[in-house]
Amino acid sequence: MTEWLIVESTRESITLLEAGISPAGVEVTACARASLLENFAADPEVLAEQLVTLRGRSTVKQVLLVVPRDVVVLRQFELPSVPDNELPDLVRFQAATKFATPVDELTLDFIPLASRAEGMGRTVIAASIDIALLERWQKACELCGLQLVGCTPSSIALAELVGRELGPSHRERTPTLVIYGDEQRLELLLLDQGCPLFSTNVHVRVEGQSIERLLDRELKRAAVTLNQVEPGAEIAQAVLCGQNTAAAAWLDVVFADRWSLCHPLETSGETLQIRCDTSLISLPALGMALAQSQPHVPGLDFLRPRRRVEQRDWSRWKLIAGVVAAVLVLLVAYGSYLSYLGGLEDDVLALKKRQADLQQTLTAGAPGEESARLIEDWEQTRSDPLQFLIQLKESSPETDRLYFRSLKLIPQAGGVQMRVNGSGNARQRSDVEQMYRQLEENGFRVRAKAIDRLNRDPDYPFVFELDADLQRPVASAATPSARS
Structure with a gap:
């Protein structure tokens, strides 16, 4: 009250x-x-x-x-x-x-x-x-x-x-x-x-x-x-x-x-x-x-008169609300863009890590791979010694003209198929020189050595040394290089 x-x-x-x-x-x-x-x-x-x-x-x-x-x-x-x-x-x-x-x-x-x-x-x-x-x-x-x-x-x-x-x-x-x-x-x-x-x-x-x-x-x-x-x-x-x-x-x-x-x-x-x-x-x-309690008749009050009720101008607030909404939309869009960029960066980092892991795996397996490749090359390019001896015999004079005291066959890789190191005796110097020429004609690369005359074997007085490489055929030699 x-x-x-x-x-x-x-x-x-x-x-x-x-x-x-x-x-x-x-x-x-x-x-x-x-x-x-x-x-x-x-x-x-x-x-x-x-x-x-x-x-x-x-x-x-x-x-x-x-x-x-x-x-x-x-x-x-x-x-x-x-x-x-x-x-x-x-x-x-x-x-x-x-x-x-x-x-x-x-x-x-x-x-x-x-x-x-x-x-x-x-x-x-x-x-x-x-x-x-x-x-x-x-x-x-x-x-x-x-x-x-x-x-x-x-x-x-x-x-x-x-x-x-x-x-x-x-x-x-x-x-x-x-x-x-x-x-x-x-x-x-x-x-x-x-x-x-x-x-x-x-x-x-x-x-x-x-x-x-x-x-x-x-x-x-x-x-x-x-x-x-x-x-x-x-x-x-x-x-x-x-x-x-x-x-x-x-x-x-x-x-x-x-x-x-x-x-x-x-x-x-x-x-x-x-x-x-x-x-x-x-x-x-x-x-x-x-x-003042509950009026039954409309009255007058000079200190509290009827006044115009000012309508609140909402245009400014609507403008502010529109700007705020636009800013929020931009912020949401920018946030989505940053999130998208963050996802891409995460993907890039994941790919780089995977690349590093693969590179590490490749690096760790490189020696074994190289060994396997060399073995494969050797398997593909090795020569049969017996076939080589037959080829060497066909490229050398008959034994009535010279013979070998020692002969060493060394398999090679790359362009050289077989290296031959040996020593022997010949009747004449020309017999050794003829053997060098025949080997050259049959694909050998001969490194000439001095031919000496000794009297230990009067029938075969000339002592010689053989240092030659059997060249690999061009098609066979190119194969490992291309594969490497």
């Missing part, structure tokens, strides 16, 4: 209510009233002194102010059919042309009326109050440690109270005239379809006319206002709040049995509990308290 101080100011007095307000209802715990001094409305310090006196020992800080109807200007504006969010700007434009006081010196609020027909425009009740008046009250509240939170005219605050008494069926369907005041001052309010449509006040002493004539005049004004909004409609009933015998007599004449008395202080229940002297309670102040 929220604690509030509701202050109502009139020309004659100031009333203060202390109330606890929740969605379930209102509980009035204290009430005080004081008469006004001559300079009350002009001096914030005097206002502060009065508030301190009326407040007493209360610790409540937040204040709601109810001001007299005569300090507020109400006008009916016809506006184009626009969304509700555009109404505050249009109301301010209209106020600049239809209010006598510059709008910079005023605080504005308005009540939008229900649309009568589609495409027929919008009707609003615009209200204004002097900024200087609000600033004096705000200064006074600050001087006594209070905070002024809301401000509304007395007739609009009273509409909440009467609207609850009428109930939703009468409040929303029947145009109702509400009269409130005493023998010196009266306020008139017209409710139509649950909204305040017309409001005025009359001071009997100031006007100098009879109360009946004043009420007749204001009733005509209210009827004209109603017909402007709802052609052909009539004020069907009336409600009197407070004790005014002259107003009651006038209602008997004009409305006969179509008017009633409103006694909200006598019918308090779960939504309204009063725990103080009811004779000091102001009905507009009580209506202001009820409006």
Whole structure:
């Protein structure tokens, strides 16, 4: 429950209510009233002194102010059919042309009326109050440690109270005239379809006319206002709040049995509990308290007016979101690219390692491979010694001319098939030379040695040495080289 101080100011007095307000209802715990001094409305310090006196020992800080109807200007504006969010700007434009006081010196609020027909425009009740008046009250509240939170005219605050008494069926369907005041001052309010449509006040002493004539005049004004909004409609009933015998007599004449008395202080229940002297309670102040709970009638608040709800510009955030999304896409693409490069680098490293392993395997097996190749070459190129001896015999003179004492055959590789080393004896030098020539003609390469003459064997006196290589045929010799 929220604690509030509701202050109502009139020309004659100031009333203060202390109330606890929740969605379930209102509980009035204290009430005080004081008469006004001559300079009350002009001096914030005097206002502060009065508030301190009326407040007493209360610790409540937040204040709601109810001001007299005569300090507020109400006008009916016809506006184009626009969304509700555009109404505050249009109301301010209209106020600049239809209010006598510059709008910079005023605080504005308005009540939008229900649309009568589609495409027929919008009707609003615009209200204004002097900024200087609000600033004096705000200064006074600050001087006594209070905070002024809301401000509304007395007739609009009273509409909440009467609207609850009428109930939703009468409040929303029947145009109702509400009269409130005493023998010196009266306020008139017209409710139509649950909204305040017309409001005025009359001071009997100031006007100098009879109360009946004043009420007749204001009733005509209210009827004209109603017909402007709802052609052909009539004020069907009336409600009197407070004790005014002259107003009651006038209602008997004009409305006969179509008017009633409103006694909200006598019918308090779960939504309204009063725990103080009811004779000091102001009905507009009580209506202001009820409006903070669960309002039944649209109201005015000059400190919390209806304003244009600024639509948040999402274009910048959309641009930022687009840039962030693009950056994220680029980062993801770049990450994928780096991952792909990383995979390629891993593949390259794996291939290099495999190459190194294969090279190591090849290097380790090279000696064995070379040995196998040499053995294979030797196997393919080796010569049969017996065949070689036959070839050597055919290339040498007969044994009656020379003979060998020793003979050594050495198999070779490459272009040489067999090396022959030997020594022997010959009858004549020419026999040795003839053997050299025959060997050369048969594919041997002979390295000539000295031929000596010795007398050890008189029949074969010449001693010779044989050092020759049997050349491999060209086709056979090229085969190992090509294979290597």
